[in-house]
Amino acid sequence: MDLILLAELAVNGVLTGLLYSLFAIGLVLIYKASSVPNLSQGGLTMAGAYVVLALAHDMGLPLWVAIPLAAVVMFVFGMGIERVALRRLAGRPVVMILMMTLGIDIFLRGTTLAIWGGTSRSVDLGVSYEPLFVGDILVSRIHLLGAAVAILLFVVFVLFFRTRLGIRLRAIADDYMASWSVGISVERGVGLSWGLASIVAVSAGIIWGEIQGVDQSLSLLLLKGLTVAVLGGLDSIFGAVLAGIILGIIENVGSAYLDPFVGGGSRDLIMAAVLILTVMLRPHGLFGRTDIERV
């Protein structure tokens, strides 16, 4: 294979990978604050995209009103999930928390489809589908936009974690017992992280909905998002961004080389293999913290 094709695959891999990071940041936010693996992020993403659609298309609001409004709606909704469902499971074994988030995922998927139907719809962001040539390399505009959003969110969160509220969240992530004892409301912090993750889900839902249409397939991003989050270390936002880039390149280049041999569809296989290898070799990921366990 020639170099230009390789470069094109790699560049597009980086962009796609950043879109995975966009999804994974939501997972990381919640895990950071409460050590809850949020397997309902796929369902939240789907719900976010449908809320935007409902506001923009069904109620006829312009997109620049609909998107912030959807973010507000989903923020409240995310905090509500934490308040109603997750808070009472605090301290329970991880299997119950996993099942709860899976249940929320299934419920969100069923409810959104029951309300809005399963046919694939488009967001119509107004981004042109004309290919963009950078030198000899072909780049998709919407991927570029999505990557920009991912980096923007990353910067916003880095800055946010320097504010007073952000420092509180960091304290909770560090040691929630100690945070409690100095008067930080851990419950409210965890709720806030769910709200923020839901806003991230809205942005991921819009971008991915524009790329592949708003339908059930949005919730299938979960495996890729999980792989990115685990590879980056489940509690590191920077890790999620970097792991997204790495994984995007591996997936794009790897599948281009592998597909002819195995007859297509090797993307999921690569993702699953990376996930298994990461957990086996370095469970805490690239930048995650190692936990010390007491008997």
Added chain:
Amino acid sequence: MFYRLSGVHHNSYVSESRLYRIPADRNLALFFLALGLVAPLLVGSLYLNSYLLPWLVWTAAALGLNLVTGWAGQLHLGYAAVMAVGAYSAVHAAKFGIPWEFALLIGGISASVVGSLFAFAALRVKGLYLALTTLAMQFVMDWVLTHSPAISGGSHASLQAPTFALLGQPITSDIGLYYIAFSWCLLVTVFMLNLRRTGLGRALVAVREKDYAAAILGVNSFYYKIVAFATSSFIGGVSGAVLVATFFFLAAPEQFSVTVSIQVLAMVIVGGLGSTIGTFFGVALILLAPGVVNGIVAKGAIALGLQLNVETLAHIPTATYGALIIIILMVEPLGLGKLYGNIRDYLMVWPFDQLKR
């Protein structure tokens, strides 16, 4: 009925370690056993084969998962893959001309070999990371199934199961198939009930509570983790094979996809971790309730004169299924088995509730 603990005194270790320490429990179990045996006479063949039979087979499968998740405490999100291994190898063996009795055994053994691979992940990590690894393994298995025509049966990706036969007698009647499912479920249930009384069961519980602490007590936690995975995979593999042989009649990759893994885990958790009777309830709820709710909604819509979208109706079962998981976990995180246990303990000493343990 009245104060059923009356006259129950154990004064030897043998009587203390009986399967049922209280006659009332034993009588209830015998009653349900008899009910299962005469079920073909009580219900029509439609209910027998489209509700009771899958319920029993899925219960057997879920009990297998309960062994590894509820008893040994190892999260397993790839159970459907293990069932698929059992189902496909049994069907291939049967097509090859091996009698079904041995084909089921082959299915179980090959499933437990593959299932032990999952155990190697459990030796390295646990908790959340184990769940993620087994989930990834499930995706790998799905991929292998859909991408290898030699296993999944050619371009249509479905594999016809040969007629089920025992001792050379083909079994085709609805009642015959029901008894096959019933006896497999009974076998697994008796095994799971007796687990509490064996050293294996106690070792698994020790590993679940804290594997390091178990190791300090002299329980080889690596060994018991592998045993737990291998045993549960054997049960899962045979259950998968029985499911294909008596219910689906053909094997297809979608029957063993990742959603099925999640569904079996939901059955176990809704039923209650480590609870045998709870698993029966959990499977019934997860398997049957969504269809029932859908029927009620459809009838209600007609009764109220509402025009419901076809797509809405198609997705209500999914929403119900999710809502059931959420509600059960909110109301009683220990599952339906715990709810049953509460009611049982209350009725056991009924007029004298001061004796409540």
